[in-house]
Amino acid sequence: MMNNFPPGFVMIIGALLIPFLPHILRQIYMLVLILISAYTLTLGFGIHTKITLMDIEFILFQSDLLTLPFAIIFHVAAVLNVIYGAHVKHWNQHIAIMSYSGAAIAAVHAGDLFTLFVWWEATAITSVFLILAGKTNRSYGAAFRYLIVQIGSGMFLLAGAILLMSESGNAEFGNFDINTLYGQLIFIAFGIKAAFPLLNGWLQDSYPEASEIGTVALSVFTTKLAVFCFAKSFAGTEILILIGVIMTFFPMFFAIIENDLRRVLTYCLNSQLGFMIVAIGIGTELAINGAVAHAIVHILYKGLLFMGIGAVLYRTSTCKASELGGLFKFMPITAICTIIGAVSLSAFPLFSGFVTKTLILSALGKEGLAFAYFMLLFSSAGVLIYSGIRVPFFAFFANESNIGSKEAPLNMIIAMIVASILCILIGILPSYFYEILPYQIQYQPYDFSHVVGQMQLLTFAAFAFICIWHFKIYPPELNSTILNSDWIYRKMIPGVLLSILNLINDINKKIEQFFEFLFISIKKFFANTMIKNKVFDREVGQDTLIVVQLFIILLILIFVWKIYL
Amino acid sequence: MKYLIEKFGKINTLVLFFCIIFLILELIGHRYGETSIEDILFFPAIFGFFSCLIIFVIAIILRPLLMKDEDYYDE
Numbered sequence: 001m002m003n004n005f006p007p008g009f010v011m012i013i014g015a016l017l018i019p020f021l022p023h024i025l026r027q028i029y030m031l032v033l034i035l036i037s038a039y040t041l042t043l044g045f046g047i048h049t050k051i052t053l054m055d056i057e058f059i060l061f062q063s064d065l066l067t068l069p070f071a072i073i074f075h076v077a078a079v080l081n082v083i084y085g086a087h088v089k090h091w092n093q094h095i096a097i098m099s100y101s102g103a104a105i106a107a108v109h110a111g112d113l114f115t116l117f118v119w120w121e122a123t124a125i126t127s128v129f130l131i132l133a134g135k136t137n138r139s140y141g142a143a144f145r146y147l148i149v150q151i152g153s154g155m156f157l158l159a160g161a162i163l164l165m166s167e168s169g170n171a172e173f174g175n176f177d178i179n180t181l182y183g184q185l186i187f188i189a190f191g192i193k194a195a196f197p198l199l200n201g202w203l204q205d206s207y208p209e210a211s212e213i214g215t216v217a218l219s220v221f222t223t224k225l226a227v228f229c230f231a232k233s234f235a236g237t238e239i240l241i242l243i244g245v246i247m248t249f250f251p252m253f254f255a256i257i258e259n260d261l262r263r264v265l266t267y268c269l270n271s272q273l274g275f276m277i278v279a280i281g282i283g284t285e286l287a288i289n290g291a292v293a294h295a296i297v298h299i300l301y302k303g304l305l306f307m308g309i310g311a312v313l314y315r316t317s318t319c320k321a322s323e324l325g326g327l328f329k330f331m332p333i334t335a336i337c338t339i340i341g342a343v344s345l346s347a348f349p350l351f352s353g354f355v356t357k358t359l360i361l362s363a364l365g366k367e368g369l370a371f372a373y374f375m376l377l378f379s380s381a382g383v384l385i386y387s388g389i390r391v392p393f394f395a396f397f398a399n400e401s402n403i404g405s406k407e408a409p410l411n412m413i414i415a416m417i418v419a420s421i422l423c424i425l426i427g428i429l430p431s432y433f434y435e436i437l438p439y440q441i442q443y444q445p446y447d448f449s450h451v452v453g454q455m456q457l458l459t460f461a462a463f464a465f466i467c468i469w470h471f472k473i474y475p476p477e478l479n480s481t482i483l484n485s486d487w488i489y490r491k492m493i494p495g496v497l498l499s500i501l502n503l504i505n506d507i508n509k510k511i512e513q514f515f516e517f518l519f520i521s522i523k524k525f526f527a528n529t530m531i532k533n534k535v536f537d538r539e540v541g542q543d544t545l546i547v548v549q550l551f552i553i554l555l556i557l558i559f560v561w562k563i564y565l
Numbered sequence: 566m567k568y569l570i571e572k573f574g575k576i577n578t579l580v581l582f583f584c585i586i587f588l589i590l591e592l593i594g595h596r597y598g599e600t601s602i603e604d605i606l607f608f609p610a611i612f613g614f615f616s617c618l619i620i621f622v623i624a625i626i627l628r629p630l631l632m633k634d635e636d637y638y639d640e
Contacts, residue, residue, distance in 0.1 A: 138639075256624040257632060365599020373599060374612075381616035449596045452587055453603070457613035459584045464617035466577045475625060481637040483630075490638055 004049045006061035007040045007071055008105030011078070012122070015098040019091040026091065030082045030098055037105060038075045041068065047111060057170070059111025065438040066292070067108050070228045072436060073296045074105045076422075077220040077303060084307055084415035085213035096129035097217045104221035108228055113161035113171040113186070116229075120157055120189075123222060124150030130214030131206050139209035145486070146206035150222075153192035160185030176233045187234065194226035194277065195270050197246045201486025203270055204254075208262035208319075212310030215262055219269060219306050220299050227276045227295050236283025244281055245372050247274030248379035255386040257475070258482050261309050261319045261395060265302065268345070268387040271379055272298050278376065279360045282367055285439040290359035292437055297352035297426055301344035304419040305391060308338030311408035311416070312395050321394035322477040323403065328396040330405040335396040337416035344423040346388035346458060347380060349451045352423045355430035358445040358454070381461040389465055394477065522546060584610070 014033040021029055041063070049061035063071070078101040085093060103126055107119035124147060131143035163182035165171045176183040195203040207218050234240060248271050255267035272294070279291035311334045312327060313319040328335045340351070347353035357380060364373040407413070426433045430445055468474050523546055588607060598604060605611075 141638075252620055253624045253627050254631065256620060257628050361599060370600050370602075377612060378616045378619075381613045382620045385617050385620060448594045449598065452590050452594065452596050453598060453609040455583070455587045456591070456607065456609035459580060459587055460610040460613035461617040462580050463584050464614045464621075466580055468617075468621055470574075470577065473621070475628060478632070479635045481633045481635055483633060483637075 004061070005040060006049055006106045006109045007037050007075075008102040008107075008109070008119075009060075010036050010040075011102030011105065012099045015095045015102065018095045018098060021091075023089050026094060027082060027086050030094065031079060033098065034075055034078045034082070034101075037102065038071075041071055041075075050111070056114065056165075057112065058115050059173075060106075060115055061109050062111030062173075063109055066228070066232055066288075069292050069296060069436050069438065070108045070224070071105060073299050074101065074108065074221065074224075077101070077217075077299050078105075080303060080307075080415050080419055081213070081217045081220070083411055083418070084216055084310075086411035087409045088211075088213060093130060093133050093211060093213060096126050096133070097213070100126040100130070100217060100221060104225050107225055110173055113157065113164065113173050116173050117154060117158050117161060120193075120225075121151060121154040123225065124154065127218055127222065130218055131210045133211040133214050134209045135211075136209065142206040142209040145489070146202050149192060149202040153189045155189075156185050156192070157189035160189060174233065175235070178234065178237050178239065187237075190226050190229045190233070191243075194223055194230065194273055195247075196243055196277075197250050198485045198488075200247075200251070200270055201484050201488065201490075204263055204266045204484050205486045205490075207266045207269075208260055212313045216303055216306045216310055219265075219302050223269065223273055224295050224299060227273065227280070227291065230277065230280045231288060231291055235280055235288055238281060240277050240281030241369065241372055242281075244274045244276070244278030245375045247271065247277055248376055249274075249382065252379065252382040252386055254482055254484060256390070257480075259321050259477050259480055261321055261324070261391050262306065262313070263482075264321075264387060264391060265305055265309065268305075268383060269298075269302055271383060272302070272345075274379070275357065275360055275376060278372055279363060282363050282369070284363055284367065286359065286366065286441060286443070287363035289434070289437040289439050289441055289443075290356060290363050293356040293359055293433070296433075296436075297344065297356050297423070300419050300422050300426070301341045301352060304341035304416060304423065305338060305345065305387075307412065307416045307419065308334050308341060309391065309395060311412045312405075314412070315405040315408060316403045318403070319395075320477075320479060321390075321398075322479055324395050325398040325403075326396070327403070327405055331396070331407050333413050334408045334416065335392065337413075337420045338395065339392050340420040340423055342388045342392050344427065346384040347454060348458060349446065349454060350424070350427045352426035354454065355427060355433065355445045358450050359443060362443070377457070381457055384458050384461050385465050389462060522550075 011033045014029075014036075018026055018030070040061075043063065045064050045068075047059055047062045050057055050059045052058070078098075081097050081101065082094075085097065088094070100123055103119045103122035107116055107123060110116035110119055128143050128147045128150075131139055131146055133139075134142075160182040161171045163185065164176075167180075167182065176186055178184060178187055192199045192202075203223070207215050210218055230240065251267035251270040255264045255271070258264045258267060276291045276294050276298070279287040279294065309319050311331065312324065315331065316324065316327070318324065344351040344353045347357040361373060361376060364376065408416070434441065434443065588610060591607060598608065602608065
């Protein structure tokens with residue numbers, strides 16, 4: 001019976017017991033839940049669980065070549081999250097992380113759009129508590145906006161599912177045509193969650209406001225679930241190449257002037273999602289492998305970077321570049337792990353990012369998409385600067401700040417070391433890693449051209465950064481807010497609506513004043529022309545008098561109209 | 566060398582050293598790219614260096630447009 005539960009389901013149900021367990025037992029219990037969930041992956045490929053309700057078939061557990069790599073990395077990330085958050089004694093974030101991870105894993109195994117919708121919304125509802133755990137006024141606001149956007153994306157998905165159901169009689173979660181209305185609705189739903197350009201505001205708004213362990217969990221699941229959905233439903237859709245290219249370079253310019261290091265990492269996350277989206281847009285076997293591989297390693301190295309900066313935040317209560325610096329001597333292990341994450345992100349040979357980025361770039365080259373290829377190369381150089389160098393540099397080196405600190409808690413260090421080892425292992429043993437990808441390919445990332453080309457690109461980009469820093473061209477880090485696409489619904493739309501409301505209010509006042517003036521004029525006119533306050537010798541109020549007089553005028557007008565027209 | 570380290574710092578000199586090593590490596594072996602334009606000598610190095618400069622220039626131009634007070638949204 002247990003085998004038939006979809007993976008992740010046991011984590012969601014099991015999470016209900018979390019508040020009743022003592023701290024240490026709770027951590028072990030959560031790891032056991034993840035192991036039980038992972039055990040269901042051994043069932044193999046195919047449809048394992050489906051139920052029929054109201055004549056609609058819900059496929060709860062379907063696994064194939066694409067679901068497996070995502071399921072594996074989601075389980076690994078869930079384990080790392082449990083270890084990383086082990087120092088937090090209160091149960092509230094643990095229950096959120098466990099059910100959020102479970103919902104994302106279950107969503108990957110959904111075989112129809114209605115089941116996907118349920119888990120889609122479940123990821124939104126469970127994860128919002130991680131943003132609320134930031135416990136600041138900003139995090140409360142960000143959580144509210146996050147929930148609206150995420151639920152909104154679910155509404156698009158539901159609308160698409162209903163349309164598909166009405167047209168074809170089933171809502172199978174398969175390949176969709178972008179030229180149909182339901183295809184477009186589903187595309188928008190996925191696009192919101194994948195933080196497409198101009199739909200990305202929620203990402204940079206909410207993730208940096210979450211708790212230090214919350215941001216790590218958030219960085220893993222939501223956006224990668226969207227990537228999985230695109231790979232499953234829109235592989236080979238050409239528009240994705242253009243969108244992906246814009247995604248890769250668009251956030252760079254924001255990241256480079258952003259002061260909050262966790263927000264810098266969310267811009268970087270956005271940019272890396274672009275690489276995956278481009279690869280999905282190409283749609284060849286090599287490219288899909290590249291997208292899936294990049295999603296996996298991205299979860300590891302971006303999680304590692306968020307862990308490192310989260311540890312800094314935990315120890316110093318800030319992660320602003322303008323307030324940090326010189327922490328290497330206090331937090332050397334955290335610094336080294338963060339640097340490993342940054343090096344992996346920058347795609348240095350022997351680290352995980354290299355073996356996946358070269359896959360995507362080769363796929364682009366093979367298809368002859370030169371423009372997209374060079375834009376991604378441009379972004380590869382950029383990511384080294386705005387994230388790969390900047391984040392560890394400003395946190396652990398740069399200027400000596402007055403912040404004293406001590407090394408991160410042991411559990412955080414263990415999680416960071418495990419993630420670091422995985423980043424290196426994937427980098428030095430890519431052939432084993434490629435085996436879990438959806439398609440069997442023969443690809444060798446380590447050849448002379450790839451290594452020398454990539455190292456030239458990175459070392460000279462680093463050299464340019466050094467020159468900019470050395471010759472003091474680099475602008476100072478300032479406490480600031482960088483405008484992003486969330487400005488549209490946080491400032492512009494409220495501003496426009498407020499102006500419209502004020503205008504309506506003004507017009508309303510003018511109309512009121514006009515009618516008041518009209519009424520008073522009529523009143524004066526009749527009061528002066530008829531016998532004062534008397535109708536057929538009866539004393540009446542002025543208002544009644546006016547009504548009677550208007551009635552008489554109306555009768556006269558009807559009389560005239562009937563006779564002469 | 567000592568002058569360079571003093572003037573430029575240890576890490577920076579190391580990066581410069583690696584830059585030169587990978588330029589020399591290109592002269593020794595045959596590097597090819599996914600597109601023909603990449604066959605130009607030292608193309609990745611030139612591309613990487615100028616990409617970084619372009620990103621900085623655009624970011625510095627955008628800075629006054631995008632940068633607001635820290636409590637911009639709280640007002």
